[in-house]
Amino acid sequence: MQPVSSREVYRNQWMSLREDEIRHPDGSPGLYSVVDKPTAACVIPYEDGGFHLIEQYRYPLRRRSWEFVQGTWPGDGPPGEELARAELAEETGLRAASLVPLGRVAIAPGLTSQECDVFLATGLSRGPLAREHTEQGMEQRWFARAEFEELVRDGGVFDSVTLGAFTLFLLSGERV
Template identity: 30%
Template sequence: MKRFEEKTISSTTIYKGKIIDLRVEDVLLPDGKSAKRELVDHPGAVAILAITDDKKILLVEQYRKALKRSIIEIPAGKIESGEDKELTAIRELEEETGYGSCKFTYMQSFATSPGFANEIVHMYLARQLYKVENPAQGDEDEFIRILECTIEEAEQMVLEEQIYDAKTAFAILYAKKLMEC
């Protein structure tokens, strides 16, 4: 066994949901001892840094039950079973903002909570935006307010904790660097 690897002895799924599955694994540690791991299985998600021609970032505000508050984020969503990541990003941008993009570019992927979840977010940059005539409708239980803001306004929202999630803070740092070029 490798120095930091844990070998799974047994795995039990304790919940299968619409968005996540939960499982408990018994693992063998590198020192020979055993431990339990509570893990969340997630199909992955996309996030979109959408920048208008006048250098504004498209953001969405929505209530997040897990946090018990409304936060401002970049558009994002879960990858549906068998769906291509880029097509998910194109769909989510349209559903959440009513915009499409002529220039869609993959940025990078990252783990959100690697201590207990396998969710990977795939981030895309959307430029040359256009308003979609009849945009696809989002989830019926999703209530969203769309915002356009400058990089300076977005940075202020981070400081005021209106922007409170890592993917959006990361996207703002990326956007700032882009706009400096």
């Protein structure tokens, strides 16, 4: 596919929506709508053979979801380790002595340009929470690995970033 033209349809501090006219490989025209968002960070807080997860209400799906810590800065903050550490402290109050990059996942490549850097956090210590106003009702809990895997099988964990991050964790050989 080749872009022919692009126009921004909407923008706020978290995302923008653009509409691209494209040309398919056979020359026929097409239209593609893309949500552009900055690169996010996902943190796997790993301790005592299990994981710290957060649960929050996901408005677009109208239900709660257990997930690994994840987020992004408003605007154009720097992705990477600084963002991962900030999200970990904000959502769980945890601090990591070690933060190892495991890879990157595309969040929903048919809809958005957003990608997410995945980090393994170990050597955890507790500190104060610093949740944003929008994170009201967020819960946190530690799950043994077997409990986490059962949650995945039973549909209690259905977030694509969390599932992709867990795959990267498994492929990493659990570098802890």
